[in-house]
Amino acid sequence: MINKKASLLCCLLMFLSTFVDAAPALERGIDNDGNPTRSSSTSLSILDLWNDSTANSFACTKYSVDGMCYWLKCSWYGCRVRTSMLVSHYNPDVTIEVIQTEKKLPLSPVSDFFHKIGKKVTETVISESSILGLGQGYRAGDGQRKGSGVPKQFHDAVAMGNPALPLYSNSVGMALGLVGWCQSDVMLYNPYFVSTASPEWRSGFLEGIYTLGNMLTLNNSIGGGFSGYAQWGTLYPRIGTAYHVDNSKSAGTIATRVANIITNKNMSLHLSQTLPATSGNNRIFNNLPGKKVEHNDKNTAYFQQNFPKNNDKKCRVFPQFPLTDHRSSKKIQSDTENYVWTLWRKYKCCSPKGQSFITKVEW
Numbered sequence: 001m002i003n004k005k006a007s008l009l010c011c012l013l014m015f016l017s018t019f020v021d022a023a024p025a026l027e028r029g030i031d032n033d034g035n036p037t038r039s040s041s042t043s044l045s046i047l048d049l050w051n052d053s054t055a056n057s058f059a060c061t062k063y064s065v066d067g068m069c070y071w072l073k074c075s076w077y078g079c080r081v082r083t084s085m086l087v088s089h090y091n092p093d094v095t096i097e098v099i100q101t102e103k104k105l106p107l108s109p110v111s112d113f114f115h116k117i118g119k120k121v122t123e124t125v126i127s128e129s130s131i132l133g134l135g136q137g138y139r140a141g142d143g144q145r146k147g148s149g150v151p152k153q154f155h156d157a158v159a160m161g162n163p164a165l166p167l168y169s170n171s172v173g174m175a176l177g178l179v180g181w182c183q184s185d186v187m188l189y190n191p192y193f194v195s196t197a198s199p200e201w202r203s204g205f206l207e208g209i210y211t212l213g214n215m216l217t218l219n220n221s222i223g224g225g226f227s228g229y230a231q232w233g234t235l236y237p238r239i240g241t242a243y244h245v246d247n248s249k250s251a252g253t254i255a256t257r258v259a260n261i262i263t264n265k266n267m268s269l270h271l272s273q274t275l276p277a278t279s280g281n282n283r284i285f286n287n288l289p290g291k292k293v294e295h296n297d298k299n300t301a302y303f304q305q306n307f308p309k310n311n312d313k314k315c316r317v318f319p320q321f322p323l324t325d326h327r328s329s330k331k332i333q334s335d336t337e338n339y340v341w342t343l344w345r346k347y348k349c350c351s352p353k354g355q356s357f358i359t360k361v362e363w
Contacts, residue, residue: 042104042106042336042338043105043106043107043108044106044107044306044307044309044340046163046164046167047164048306048309049092049095049162049163049164049306049342050164050167050168052304052306052313052342053092053162053164053168053172053304053342054168054171054172055313056313056314058172059313059314059315060090060092060302060304060313060314060315060344061089061090061172062088062089062090063087063088063089063176064087064088064089065085065086065087065179065180066086066087066088066348066362066363067085067086067360067361067362067363068083068084068085068086068350068360068361069083069084069085069086069283069350069353069357069359069360070082070083070357070358070359070360070361071083071084071352071353071354071355071356071357071358072354072355072356072357072358073353073354073355074354074355081354081358082353082354083353084180084350084351084352084353085179085180085350086180086285086348086349086350086360086361086362087176087179087180087181087182087348087349087350088182088288088346088347088348088349089176089181089182089346089347090301090302090315090344090345090346090347091165091168091169091182091183091184091186091289091344091345091347092162092164092165092168092304092342092343092344093161093162093165093184093186093275093289093343093344093345094159094160094161094162094186094192094259094262094275094342094343094345095107095159095160095161095162095163095306095340095341095342095343096157096158096159096255096258096259096303096340096341096342096343097111097157097158097159097160097338097339097340098155098156098157098251098254098255098258098338098339098340098341099111099155099156099157099158099337099338099339100153100154100155100156100247100251100337100338101336101337101338102115102156104336104338105338106306106307106336106338106339106340107158107160107340110160110163110189111158111160114158114160114191114194114196114197115156115158115194115196116196117194117197118194118195118196118197118198119196119197121196121197121271122196122197122198122199122202150243150244150245151243151244151245151250152241152243153241153242153243153244153247153250154240154241155195155240155242155250155251155254156195156196156201156240157193157195157240157254157255157258158191158193158194158195159191159192159193159194159258159259159261159262159343160188160189160190160191160192161186161187161188161189161190161192162186162188162342163188163189165184165186165188166188169183169184180349180350180351181351182279182282182284182289182347182348182349183279183280183282184276184279184289184345184347185276185278185279185280186275186276190273191273192262192272192273192274192275193258193261193262193270193272193273195240195258197271198270198271198272199271200239200269200270200271201239201240201270202239202240204237204239204241206269207236207237207238207239207269208237210236210237210267210269211236211237214236218235218236219235220234220235220236221234221235221295222234222235222252222253222256222295222296222318222319223296223318223319227296227319229319230249230319231319232244232249232250232252232253232256232318232319233249233250233252233253233256234253235256235257235260235295238257238258238260238261238269238270239257240254242254246333247333247334247337248333248334248339249319251334251337251339252303252318252319252339252341253318255303255318255339255341255343256293256295256318259293259301259303259343260292260293260294260295262274262275263275263291263292263293263300263301263345264292264293265277265292266292275289275345276289277289277290278290279347279349281351281352282349282350282351282352283349283350283351283352283357284347284348284349285348285349285350285360286348288300288345288346288347288348288349289345289346289347291346293343293345295317295318296317296318297317298316298317299346300345300346301317301343301344301345301346302315302316302317302343302344303315303316303317303318303341303342303343303344304316304341304342304344305339305340305341306340306341306342307334307338307339307340308333308334308335308336308339315344
């Protein structure tokens with residue numbers, strides 16, 4: 001039995017060793033003229049997040065009236081059929097911060113507090129020196145280590161309930177609520193995932209086994225193939241390590257993994273909380289917002305860049321930029337090597353107008 005365990009461990013370590021390589025100098029943020037970029041600010045406020053969510057005439061909301069719901073309402077005087085509108089739209093549920101520079105956190109002091117608490121939790125479970133190291137790699141501030149091959153970069157991450165969500169709901173939601181609105185049950189500032197509190201983020205032990213065992217069946221590539229976009233990375237293993245010369249693309253890969261972790265209730269290999277799959281007392285349809293966020297899939301969620309700050313407030317899925325658009329891909333690179341995105345989840349619901357739901361008609 002011991003020999004079998006030893007053989008399994010050796011095979012696993014050989015698999016993990018394929019992730020260990022030296023990292024050449026990373027591509028820093030540059031503008032269209034090839035000059036290094038500097039972020040105008042290293043922090044984000046609630047007002048910044050709210051301004052982003054309402055930018056471009058609420059383009060990220062993508063509000064749509066899709067049909068009508070029919071309800072049976074009964075009282076002492078009899079029963080009658082009432083109706084409500086079936087609507088779909090996106091809510092800016094979660095703020096995801098992906099970091100390499102610990103002293104320049106855009107969402108500090110909140111995220112800094114979460115990371116410190118997370119480290120305390122992890123240290124009580126496993127010491128950092130005993131971690132196998134699949135989920136580790138280059139971190140900003142460690143110095144530029146040069147070598148051959150694709151850079152192995154390590155990022156920490158925090159996913160918290162969007163602090164600007166109440167402002168958004170009270171403004172946009174109130175305006176559209178006369179027709180129909182799917183409220184979000186996400187709690188502002190709630191830490192749905194803190195990478196430093198999840199030992200698996202650094203060890204990659206369980207994620208590595210899962211990835212190895214399902215290598216032939218996983219739809220794993222973020223971009224690439226027939227998508228028309230350059231490959232940014234892979235969804236699995238969902239750890240802190242990503243491989244890319246471009247720092248912004250490795251950070252985007254991490255954000256995709258975090259979004260999948262906090263929406264995938266059927267695969268809990270990390271210490272995390274699953275986002276609510278409800279919308280108050282509304283009746284939801286197509287399991288929205290309950291679906292897990294899949295890479296390359298715009299039908300469940302979008303990402304909006306908040307940091308580094310720029311004028312492009314569009315919502316996209318990763319990878320954002322086509323192969324031919326190399327220059328614009330530089331826009332999302334951060335000189336601090338820290339990034340923030342808002343995760344917009346799709347909702348589809350109708351408000352209750354009676355005790356019993358009868359049916360819906362879509363158009």
